[in-house]
Amino acid sequence: MSNVNVYTTNTCPYCVMLKNYLQDQDIPFNEINVEKQPEMMRKVVEATGQMGVPQSEVNGKWIIGFDPESIKAAL
Template identity: 65%
Template sequence: MNSITIYTTTRCPYCVMLKNFLTNQNIPFKEVNVEKNPEIMQKLVQTTGQMGVPQSEVNGKWIVGYDPTAIMHALN
């Protein structure tokens, strides 16, 4: 069973693209909006060193940005 959590903000176009991509591939995911939870944003920065979104945790592997190829690779 794959585990995908994507960290997003409300107005991020790449976040929308990523959610659409996963939905179109019938890949279930959990979304965490970091605008509503600044503590999680701090955790992301400490974990990945990156401020930007989307960030995805796929089966324990971090992928920063809109990168469908890396996500599919991490799922296989």
């Protein structure tokens, strides 16, 4: 089973695109809203060095931004 965590904010249009893509592809995922859980943003920055969202952790591999091809490859 794949493990997909998507780090988002409330106002990010690319986050919405990513969540819609995962739902359309029937890929289960956990959404972590870093506005509601700011401590999780520290984890993301420590792992990737990037502040922006969306960022996804797919089976232990970090993917920055809305990048369906990289998500498919990591699955």
